[in-house]
Amino acid sequence: MRLFHSLLAIASVFAVAQLHATFSEEEMASSYSIKDVDKPPAPIKQDAPVLPKDLSNASGMVHVAFIIGEDGKVKGVRVVRSTSDELVPIVLKTVEQWMFEAATKEGKPVAIRAVVPVRVNS
Numbered sequence: 001m002r003l004f005h006s007l008l009a010i011a012s013v014f015a016v017a018q019l020h021a022t023f024s025e026e027e028m029a030s031s032y033s034i035k036d037v038d039k040p041p042a043p044i045k046q047d048a049p050v051l052p053k054d055l056s057n058a059s060g061m062v063h064v065a066f067i068i069g070e071d072g073k074v075k076g077v078r079v080v081r082s083t084s085d086e087l088v089p090i091v092l093k094t095v096e097q098w099m100f101e102a103a104t105k106e107g108k109p110v111a112i113r114a115v116v117p118v119r120v121n122s
Contacts, residue, residue: 022065022078022080022115023065023067023113027067027076027113028113030111031067031110031111031112031113032103032105032110032111032112032113033112033113034103034112034113034114036105037103037104037105037110037112038104038105038106038107039103039104040103040112041068041072041100041101041102041103041112041114042100042101043098043099043100043101044072044099044100044101045097045098045099046098046099046100047094047097047098048094048120049087049090049091049094049118049120050090050094051090051120052090055086055087055090058084058086058087058120059084059119059120059121060082060083060084060087060119060120061082061083061084061117061118061119061120062079062081062082062083062084062087062088062091062117062118062120063079063080063081063082063115063116063117063118064077064078064079064080064091064092064095064115064116064118065077065078065079065080065113065114065115065116066078066095066113066114066116067111067112067113067114068100068102068103068111068112068114069102069111070102070109070110070111071102071109072099072100072101072102072109073099074095074096074097074098074099074100077092077095077096078092079091079092080115084120087120090120091118091120094118095116095118
């Protein structure tokens with residue numbers, strides 16, 4: 001859990017510059033920033049990307065943006081930037097399967113925006 005919170009903290013700095021280019025106006029209006037919630041999301045399932053054999057020596061960093069919904073499901077995953085185009089589909093598929101305990105504001109679950117770097121090492 002600490003790893004994810006650290007990643008969110010690092011990502012939030014990056015996200016400030018990329019925020020409006022990364023999230024739609026609708027997503028901005030219907031979700032919160034991590035700094036605006038009482039309790040951040042907690043990972044329930046956050047598997048690392050699994051590389052196929054033909055990419056077993058690949059490595060790189062893929063920054064992904066997504067919404068963690070009120071139900072804890074990841075929605076709207078997209079790439080912000082990547083050091084390796086071949087890793088993008090693998091990382092997107094992996095992040096789409098992550099699950100969280102939703103963030104809360106005033107005791108109620110809320111949707112939250114996240115921009116997270118995902119490192120892939122062979």
